[in-house]
Amino acid sequence: MRHLSQLGLLLAGASVGALAVPASAAQTAATVQAPAPLTSLVREVRIPNTVFKLQNGLTVVVHEDRKAPIVAVSTWYNVGAKDEPAGKTGFAHLFEHLMFNGSENMPGDTFKWLQEMGATDENGTTSADRTNYFQTVPKAALDRALFLESDRMGYLLGALTQDKLDNQRGVVQNEKRQRYDNQPGGMVYPEVYKNLFPAGHPYHHIPIGSMADLDAASLADAQKWFRDNYGPNNAVLVLAGDLSAAEARPLVEKYFGAIKRGPVNTPAQASVPAATGRSLVLKDKVATTLVSRWWAVPGMLDKSTAALDLAGSVLGGLASSRLSNTLVRDEKLAVQASAGASAMHRVGTFSVQAVVRPGVDPSVVERRLDEIVADFIAKGPTQAELKRASTSLVASQIRGLEQVGGFGGKATALAEGQLYAGNANWYRTELDRYAAVTPAQVNAVTRQWLTRPALKVRLEPGERPATDEAKGGTPSAAGAPPPSTKREVPGLGTFADLDFPTVERATLSNGIKVTYARRNAVPLTQMALSFNAGNSADAPTARGLGSLTTNLLDEGAGGMTAQQIAERREELGMDYSVASSLDRTVVLGSALSANLAPSLDLLETIVEQPSFAQADFDRLKSQTLAGIANAQKDPASIAARTLPTLVYGANHPYATVGAGDPAAVTRFTRADAVAFQQKWLRPDNLEIFVVSNLPLADVRAQLESRFGNWAAPAGVAKGVKAFNVAPPAVSGAKIYLVDRPGSPQSIIRAIQLTDLKSNADILTAQAGSEVLGGNFLSRFNADLRETKGWSYGVGGNFSLNENNVAYGINAPVQSDRTGESIAALNSQIADLYGSKPITEEELGRLVSSNVKSLPGQFETGSAVLGAMMQNAMLGRPDTYQEQLGRRYQALAVGQLVPALKAAVDSQRFTWLVVGDAAKVKPQLDKLGIPVEVIQGR
Incomplete structure (x- = not known):
């Protein structure tokens, strides 16, 4: 059930041992006590739900979970990258961004409305198969959240403008630079799909698309894409949390019922293509060689998928996997080895890979990789291996069920089943299949699919070919938007306090x-x-x-x-x-x-x-x-x-x-x-x-x-940290530049140490910092991402360490805007401290978000665990989280800037830029800040 592949050079951080003492x-x-049976674990996985459909075709799934006064609202559209026509790669993902830029009755950035609701886990994603939008909101904001989703489903085109398209095109292109073009090994993923699936196959390209196609996207294209794909009859709405199906139905009817059906949408079909057995040698700025093998396999609904997934776990997905044990631990040929299946809707991939240990001939690793796979195909897994793989998977599912929404909670499981299989309870079918898989079945499916010629990929250290760069979109004539439909935005109810x-x-x-x-x-x-x-x-x-x-x-x-x-x-x-x-x-x-x-x-x-x-x-x-x-x-x-x-x-x-x-x-x-x-x-x-x-x-x-009987080692003093060392004095701003030739994007970081004490009351300064750089609507991000389109995301905030408080800024930007971006960041600070102080609207939004979101922030045990640890380290009371609502509501707008200004001096930042010095240094020299080129660590 792992539908997302993991690719790239990972730090070989396994684990290591300690003192040899007698076994207790x-x-x-531990060596004899039997774990709970897999069958009993599978019985733990239950997401009771009710499914109904509106007359306009919208399918609704409701799951009742009363553990907290929150509801996950998750909308999934049955359209993704596989459905993009030639010349429009990346369009589904681009449109995902556009749907966060406001609708006819909820104008402006969608995150503004979400913050006012106290939303948590709010985001949207695009895959090859679907586009989804999700947020978890307090029960008191459910009406407004449903209105928001219905307004961008049925009333978006009147708010879609050329300016928004141009801005989000730039944001997406910076996302491509950040995730693929500037990332060592980032080219592997798109090259694999390009070669594994032939031209014309729906899965030939990945969702990010090409720079040229993004440049070519027009407003007319955007309008047509919306009309063709975002109708209610092409969507699934999941509500999971503090409500019943009886409560949900009239609300959904109220907000979605009047939306008209869209065109009949039939998502692209695709079969597993013939294997070509190609070999690719790629070069990039990596330190070690990565070797991998790739196969196209059936998609997530196929009966063989569970066996293929477990085969990947046994071969290279578990900590005890064969590849790790042989290549890494025993033979020490690789520093990391892995395998896994990634099932998409129509097709999937199966891969094995190894990061070659420095000094080892990659050909030797490739030969051993192929031998281990061949041996696995010939003999199959043992029953013990399969049981460990199945138990690990079921345990992972149980952990995911603690959360109603987010990227992998109960709403996701229900939505995937309903969208792809027409059955919200498909997760049960999957689990039953996993629990029933036998070694013989794994052996059969690996013989069927992994004996086909693999796509062989070797990524070696070297100079990466130049990446395609954006040339800028050309505005084109668009069809007239429909007349705006005026709808009244619902109010908010009474919000529950956090019960930590x-x-x-x-x-x-x-x-x-x-x-x-x-x-x-x-x-x-x-x-x-x-x-x-x-x-x-x-x-x-x-x-x-x-x-x-x-x-x-x-x-x-x-x-x-x-x-x-x-x-x-x-x-x-x-x-x-x-x-x-x-x-x-x-x-x-x-x-x-x-x-x-x-x-x-x-x-x-x-x-x-x-x-x-x-x-x-x-x-x-x-x-x-x-x-x-x-x-x-x-x-x-x-x-x-x-x-x-x-x-x-x-x-x-x-x-x-x-x-x-x-x-x-x-x-x-x-x-x-x-x-x-x-x-x-x-x-x-x-x-x-x-x-x-x-x-x-x-x-x-x-x-x-x-x-309880563990004793400290005799004669060994406990460690003491040396915080008597003072940091160097800083008299003014300075920029350090690390040259990374050919980088299409610059990493901008800045830090300054403050006089704040982490165990003191610094909430007011933190609130000021949040307005400046601490969330999506912050001034930093609103300027560099949402207005200028120079970055995929910018932020700044305090780091509360036990022995000091630092303030840092993080801004990855396109390389040709590096100098202007630093100037813009400094300008935002100067404006906040001077002519453009924090407004009542900004404070109101901040308070509303931070107070109303508290129940959602601490929905999971891991969040509670983290809060308890931070409270202990910083000397906070156990009730600190419950006090936050009252303390935020007591803030006055005139307090924030003075508190932040007293802590953060706009002229004392230590800046670091990692980028192409030939392009970047002339920009930095114009800023009037000393620049020093240094070696990176």
């Missing part, structure tokens, strides 16, 4: 604090083992040691190998990851509550008994260095790695360098990792946070039996 009783239990769950506390026998909240929406227990470490625990000469050490934790522990740990996690349906911020290292575990006991057994083993085997250490160090080398080719990563040292100075704890300084990582030894673990990843430096459907007494008892 808990570990012994009650926070409870306990202490284990050894002093470990446990902070807990109960959530009953799904049978999950989510845990965060938060160590007071993070990137700031690294010594200046050892940047990356903490990251390498924590990544080793699950590479071997308690007598278990990395493969055995991965297999056990998958058997249990357990999620595990490590996240490092500047201030904390957090081991995250998400367990099905039915499997909590064995999941905690495994988590305890990983955290308390890591092995740090020399072979694992050597392999992970090599993977880390390869990941750093790739990051040094990516413009956004270069900026993120370079800027902290410029701002903080080389010796400050916050002068972090991404995954690390390659010179330092090269020097690290196993003993260094062991020493870091003993100093920082220890019980007297730990706090545990839990959100669960189980009561605290049960959770505490289970935590006590695993972690």
Whole structure:
């Protein structure tokens, strides 16, 4: 059921181990305690729903979920990139953008209206098969949300102008630059589809389209596209949340019933094309070679899709997969290997890929990749492998059901089924198929589809061919828009306050604090083992040691190998990851509550008994260095790695360098990792946070039996961070430029340190910052994206670190507008501080959004978990989130600018630009700010 493929060079961040100690009783239990049966897990996945259809053809699906006073509103149109005629590639995606630019009765940016409603998870996306728009709104705003969706479905053309088309064309072209043209390896995805599906095939091109076709898009094209494709009879509306079908139907009739049917739309049909067995050699600014194999396979409704998906998981999708175990762990030929199926509506793809380890002949990796695939096709998976893959998939579905909307919640599952299969309960059919797949079925479908000649792709380091650039659209005559239909925008109801769950506390026998909240929406227990470490625990000469050490934790522990740990996690349906911020290292575990006991057994083993085997250490160090080398080719990563040292100075704890300084990582030894673990990843430096459907007494008892007797290592002092180092003084603005020849886009970043204290009351300054750069309607984004069209998105906001507060700006822009963009950002700050202060309208919108959206912001257990951790680090009360509504409503417009101005000096920014110096430096030299060309990190 993974319908989106993952492609690109990923940082080879696996996991690593720690101290070798005797296996505990808990570990012994972990090897024998059986997980809950897959059949019982499948029974947990239920989304009861009611389906009805209006006379105009609109299909409506309603799911009732009363856990919070919110409703997901998700509108899916049965039109996507596969339906675009020749010469109009990218048009479905371009029109998705246009539908956010206001309708006849809700003019202006749609996000203005959504903010007034307190919407969360608001967005729109385009795939090969469909276009969707979604938002989760407070129940009190449901009428207005339905009005909004109905107005852009039935009353859009009167508000569609040439100016809007020109602006959004520029935004989309900058999205193409950012995601594909300026991204190392970004050309692989479009080249694969171009070669896997022949010219004329509906899936020959990807949704972003070509620069030339985007240039050619006219207003007449846009009007026709809307009339042909966006009628109610070509759409599915899903409402999921705090309402019943009986409540929903009259509302839908009221707002959508008068919209006339559109033309009969028959989305493009497509079959799996013949395999050509082509070989492609591509070159780009990558540090390591990527080799891959691609096959066209059937689409998501085909009976073979479940078996193909599970084949991908076993072969290369799971942590225990064959490709990872053979190519990465055992033979050490690759730093990363993966496989997977991606099912679209009519067709799908199956791919295997490996990132070649530096120094290894890519031909050797390709040969072994082909041999492993051939062996898998010949022998098929084992029953144990299939069970792990199915359990992992079902567990992922259960986690997704906690959310009513967003990119992957219950509304998405219902909409996909209704749109593609004509059955909102299609997710049940899919799950049943996954649960029933046998090794013989996997063997049969792989023999049928993967023995066809594969498309072979090799991406090598080198100079990328020049990308097509935009030449600008030409306005053309458009048909007359229909006369505007006046409709009254409905009012808003009474909004419910946030009911943040009650926070409870306990202490284990050894002093470990446990902070807990109960959530009953799904049978999950989510845990965060938060160590007071993070990137700031690294010594200046050892940047990356903490990251390498924590990544080793699950590479071997308690007598278990990395493969055995991965297999056990998958058997249990357990999620595990490590996240490092500047201030904390957090081991995250998400367990099905039915499997909590064995999941905690495994988590305890990983955290308390890591092995740090020399072979694992050597392999992970090599993977880390390869990941750093790739990051040094990516413009956004270069900026993120370079800027902290410029701002903080080389010796400050916050002068972090991404995954690390390659010179330092090269020097690290196993003993260094062991020493870091003993100093920082220890019980007297730990706090545990839990959100669960189980009561605290049960959770505490289970935590006590695993972690309550964990002792700090004898004779080893707990680590202490060196925050006595002062950042360098800044007397004025300065621009640093990192040359990246050929970049069609520049990454602009800026930071300044403030005198604010993160544990103080800085809400007023944060509110001012939000108006300036903190959301979609901010002045930064409204100017550079929505007015000028120079960027796909611009933002600026405070970062609340434990030991300081920084203000940063992030602005990727087209390269020929780099200098003007910095000038525009500075102008926006000057205007805010001077002639154009924050208005009552801006404050009202900000307050409305931040207050009304609170219930939606904390819908999920993971959001509650994050809030509890931040409250603990910043010394906030447990009721902080519940206080926010009252505090926002008390703000006065005259307070915001002075608070922001006192914190952020417009003349003290340290700017960093990563771009083509030949094009960019002459622009920067005109700004009157000192410019220095430097090497990136």
